[in-house]
Amino acid sequence: MCVKEKITYEGLLKGNLQWVEETLQSDPEYFNKLSMGHKPPILWIGCSDSRVPANQITNTNPGDIFVHRNIANVVVHTDMNMLSVLDYAVNVLEVEHVIVCGHYGCGGVEAALGSKQHGIIDNWLRNIKDTYRMHNHELDLISDPNKRCERLVELNVIEGVYNLSKTSIVQNKWADGKKLALHGWVYSLQTGFIKDLKVSCEANDHLSEVFKIIK
Numbered sequence: 096m097c098v099k100e101k102i103t104y105e106g107l108l109k110g111n112l113q114w115v116e117e118t119l120q121s122d123p124e125y126f127n128k129l130s131m132g133h134k135p136p137i138l139w140i141g142c143s144d145s146r147v148p149a150n151q152i153t154n155t156n157p158g159d160i161f162v163h164r165n166i167a168n169v170v171v172h173t174d175m176n177m178l179s180v181l182d183y184a185v186n187v188l189e190v191e192h193v194i195v196c197g198h199y200g201c202g203g204v205e206a207a208l209g210s211k212q213h214g215i216i217d218n219w220l221r222n223i224k225d226t227y228r229m230h231n232h233e234l235d236l237i238s239d240p241n242k243r244c245e246r247l248v249e250l251n252v253i254e255g256v257y258n259l260s261k262t263s264i265v266q267n268k269w270a271d272g273k274k275l276a277l278h279g280w281v282y283s284l285q286t287g288f289i290k291d292l293k294v295s296c297e298a299n300d301h302l303s304e305v306f307k308i309i310k
């Protein structure tokens with residue numbers, strides 16, 4: 096097992112110098128090109144967990160993915176931060192794909208399954224308890240606590256995708272005939288692989304009438 100060097104504040108700045116040097120060595124125009132602007136085709140909504148960095152796990156680079164992260168990749172329509180990111184990504188950057196990516200072993204989802212108090216974050220995690228309540232018939236049948244938690248990780252992503260499809264931002268884009276696909280993925284910390292939950296949607300026809308918005 097390799098012993099990891101302790102990450103320090105100063106070490107980050109040193110690391111930055113080294114990265115700039117190495118990057119310029121392989122492409123002297125790298126920063127000039129990147130500073131001209133960006134047109135990422137993807138919006139990523141993921142967990143804040145330090146082990147799930149969007150670019151690294153998808154083998155992509157700066158400029159490729161517009162990113163929003165919060166604890167347990169929760170998507171709720173009252174979150175102004177998420178709505179602002181979504182609106183900017185969809186209407187200004189004109190991304191064609193929005194991916195909600197959760198991960199197995201998510202501490203936020205685990206906490207939502209328990210009864211312990213964790214402070215302010217409990218209010219945020221309440222959204223996941225609501226997802227549990229919506230799917231309790233399925234979840235209560237799973238006796239293994241780890242498997243139950245894994246399924247709630249998936250359901251939290253699936254609800255996130257559906258909540259995105261309910262927004263006026265997404266539905267107005269579809270009403271305009273623009274291409275915009277929503278996807279739900281789960282990343283495995285143990286294997287490094289991403290699982291596509293196959294809940295992609297590109298229209299509002301899966302929504303019940305009360306959630307359909309007429310433009």
Ligand code: CO
Nearest residue numbers: 142144201202
């Ligand atoms: Co997490």
